[in-house]
Amino acid sequence: MDFTLSEEQRQLQERAYRFAVEKLGPLSKKYDQEEKFTREVVRMACEAGLVGCFIPKQYGGPGYGSLEVALAMEQVCRIDMGLGMAAMGAATFGSENIVFFGTEEQKRKYLPRLVKGELLSAGAYTEPDSGTDVVSGRTTAIRQGDEYVVNGSKIFITNGTVCDYMITFCITSPEAENRYRRHSLVLIEADRKGITKQKIAGKMGIRATDTAEISFKDVHVPRENLIGQEGMGFYHVMHFFDVTRTMVAAQGVGVSQGALDRTVKYVQEKNFKAKPLSTYQRVQFLLAEMATKIELIRNITYKAAWKVDRGEIDPKLNAMAKYISGEMAVWVCDMAVRLHGEYGYQADSDIQRSYRDAKILEIYEGAKEAEKLTIARRLF
Numbered sequence: 001m002d003f004t005l006s007e008e009q010r011q012l013q014e015r016a017y018r019f020a021v022e023k024l025g026p027l028s029k030k031y032d033q034e035e036k037f038t039r040e041v042v043r044m045a046c047e048a049g050l051v052g053c054f055i056p057k058q059y060g061g062p063g064y065g066s067l068e069v070a071l072a073m074e075q076v077c078r079i080d081m082g083l084g085m086a087a088m089g090a091a092t093f094g095s096e097n098i099v100f101f102g103t104e105e106q107k108r109k110y111l112p113r114l115v116k117g118e119l120l121s122a123g124a125y126t127e128p129d130s131g132t133d134v135v136s137g138r139t140t141a142i143r144q145g146d147e148y149v150v151n152g153s154k155i156f157i158t159n160g161t162v163c164d165y166m167i168t169f170c171i172t173s174p175e176a177e178n179r180y181r182r183h184s185l186v187l188i189e190a191d192r193k194g195i196t197k198q199k200i201a202g203k204m205g206i207r208a209t210d211t212a213e214i215s216f217k218d219v220h221v222p223r224e225n226l227i228g229q230e231g232m233g234f235y236h237v238m239h240f241f242d243v244t245r246t247m248v249a250a251q252g253v254g255v256s257q258g259a260l261d262r263t264v265k266y267v268q269e270k271n272f273k274a275k276p277l278s279t280y281q282r283v284q285f286l287l288a289e290m291a292t293k294i295e296l297i298r299n300i301t302y303k304a305a306w307k308v309d310r311g312e313i314d315p316k317l318n319a320m321a322k323y324i325s326g327e328m329a330v331w332v333c334d335m336a337v338r339l340h341g342e343y344g345y346q347a348d349s350d351i352q353r354s355y356r357d358a359k360i361l362e363i364y365e366g367a368k369e370a371e372k373l374t375i376a377r378r379l380f
């Protein structure tokens with residue numbers, strides 16, 4: 001077993017970290033408070049070669065694997081998970097489906113423009129009554145001649161108000177007896193008539209990201225916008241999550257490492273009874289536990305991503321990585337706030353932002369319980 005990263009992988013890590021420090025760091029507080037990001041942020045990430053990392057070279061991307069995506073995502077989230085997500089992960093979110101299942105024409109039409117930041121995408125799966133239980137999604141895309149007519153709504157959609165298109169999970173075969181064969185993925189351009197978007201403000205964390213509720217009322221979409229096979233949408237989405245969960249796990253590694261970095265610096269600067277906090281064994285033990293847990297989640301995340309890249313996708317391992325990374329990130333950031341004392345509780349401290357940001361890792365792309373179900377099912 002060789003854990004050595006290649007020279008290219010190390011350079012990618014460095015590039016992602018430098019980008020985050022120089023470009024995202026100065027904007028973190030502002031966009032967290034204003035609950036927004038701008039296309040300029042995505043453009044800067046494009047310049048750094050961090051947008052559409054998974055897009056193959058023939059479509060303008062660097063053609064990185066899941067491990068490289070995880071390495072870069074970790075470094076960006078070390079500085080700011082919300083803005084890092086907006087710039088790197090969310091900008092192309094959902095479009096992994098085009099790489100996996102799209103036609104040659106669809107790949108040529110969308111992928112190169114994502115890498116240049118000319119297009120932003122979204123993945124619209126969740127509905128008010130179907131998050132974990134995604135197969136209960138009720139939005140329909142019914143065939144009418146050469147078109148689908150879409151009706152229904154989606155909620156908590158990242159990039160909902162700012163995207164150019166969304167890859168949407170819709171029922172296209174309502175008559176299918178097997179409920180897992182009713183849905184398909186349909187690419188819906190965001191400016192089509194009949195679409196209403198409502199920004200959801202006041203999120204606890206990752207406040208720089210855009211989140212929205214989307215309604216579809218008789219939205220006409222050409223049939224050529226079908227992504228993948230009709231009736232296979234559920235399986236397509238499951239495959240999508242099996243790959244992208246490693247990216248979410250990497251967000252947990254990054255936000256935790258960032259919290260540890262800041263805490264190690266803080267405890268050396270802050271005095272207690274005329275001695276730096278770092279000289280107290282209780283503080284050292286807590287830092288040691290934080291560092292150990294981060295190393296654990298880093299290893300499981302890298303292993304899960306590495307297996308994806310070898311074509312050995314392991315849903316159990318990916319679910320383990322995502323679940324434990326989220327849980328540990330919340331714990332590590334909690335300890336970081338504790339060690340920062342009153343300063344960690346202030347609105348202008350980076351550490352309280354990390355604490356708020358980390359919590360989403362236990363919810364999106366499958367709540368922890370959804371991952372535990374995936375793991376448990378494979379134990380029997």
Ligand SMILES: Cc1cc2nc3c(=O)[nH]c(=O)nc-3n(C[C@H](O)[C@H](O)[C@H](O)COP(=O)(O)OP(=O)(O)OC[C@H]3O[C@@H](n4cnc5c(N)ncnc54)[C@H](O)[C@@H]3O)c2cc1C
Nearest residue numbers: 123124125126130131132156157158363364365366367369
């Ligand atoms: C900031 C943010 C961004 C998001 N971005 C997107 C996006 O871009 N695209 C998208 O499609 N969705 C997105 N989501 C939605 C997200 O993926 C869902 O919130 C998530 O899948 C959980 O679904 P839910 O909220 O409906 O919770 P529910 O499914 O209602 O679950 C509520 C609680 O019940 C538990 N639970 C559910 N089922 C079981 C079970 N069988 N056994 C035990 N416990 C169970 C869950 O773990 C959870 O604790 C986003 C959400 C947020 C908050």
